[in-house]
Amino acid sequence: MKKLILLISVLLLIATTGVIAGTSPYYVRTVPILKIYDTSLGYRVVYMKSDFKLNALYLPKTWFTVAAASGEIPKAELVAGNDSTYPYFSVFWKDGEFSHVRLYLQSDLNHESWGDIDPNLDLTDKFNVETLDLKL
Numbered sequence: 001m002k003k004l005i006l007l008i009s010v011l012l013l014i015a016t017t018g019v020i021a022g023t024s025p026y027y028v029r030t031v032p033i034l035k036i037y038d039t040s041l042g043y044r045v046v047y048m049k050s051d052f053k054l055n056a057l058y059l060p061k062t063w064f065t066v067a068a069a070s071g072e073i074p075k076a077e078l079v080a081g082n083d084s085t086y087p088y089f090s091v092f093w094k095d096g097e098f099s100h101v102r103l104y105l106q107s108d109l110n111h112e113s114w115g116d117i118d119p120n121l122d123l124t125d126k127f128n129v130e131t132l133d134l135k136l
Contacts (some may be wrong), residue, residue, distance in 0.1 A: 025095050026044040029136070033087035036105055038118040043103065045089060048060065055135050057089075058126040075100050075132075080107040087113045091134055100130045122124065 028065065038043040042060040049055050063076035079102060086106050090098040106113050 026099065027093045027096075028090055029134070030088055030090045031134075031136070032103075033089060033103075033113060035074075035115045036087055036103075036113055037115050038109075039117055039119075039123060039127075040122075041123060044123070044126075045103070047089070050136050057101075057124065057134065058129060059103070059132075060127045060129065063101075073100065077102045079104045081105075082107055091132060095098065101132055 031047050033045055033047055035046040037046075040061075042058060042063070045057040045059060046054055047057070059076050064074055064078060066072070066074050075098075077100065081104070083104070084113050086104045090102045090104075092101070
């Protein structure tokens with residue numbers, strides 16, 4: 001009888017834990033950054049894909065602002081610090097659609113992860129994006 005009560009208690013605990021925890025509509029992918037470039041239009045983020053080829057993301061600076069009037073959530077967030085795991089970025093998808101990206105960058109602009117880009121280079125088309133197209 002004691003074993004039966006113990007078994008029922010354990011099963012109830014497992015069942016209620018699943019209900020309480022629920023499932024999140026978010027899926028997150030975290031990727032190390034090789035180089036970050038700060039331009040007047042936004043951030044150029046260089047990372048390595050799973051096939052060891054380099055790729056770049058172009059994140060417009062407008063994505064980092066919150067629309068105060070509408071209360072919309074920004075498409076991008078920047079966290080600056082000196083953590084040894086920086087730099088990296090995390091991409092969040094909600095229900096399969098791009099939600100937002102979070103950059104974790106070294107606050108010291110002299111850090112090796114920061115690079116300089118030719119200011120005469122026209123990157124307007126690269127930063128003219130509405131969503132993130134992450135190639136892994």
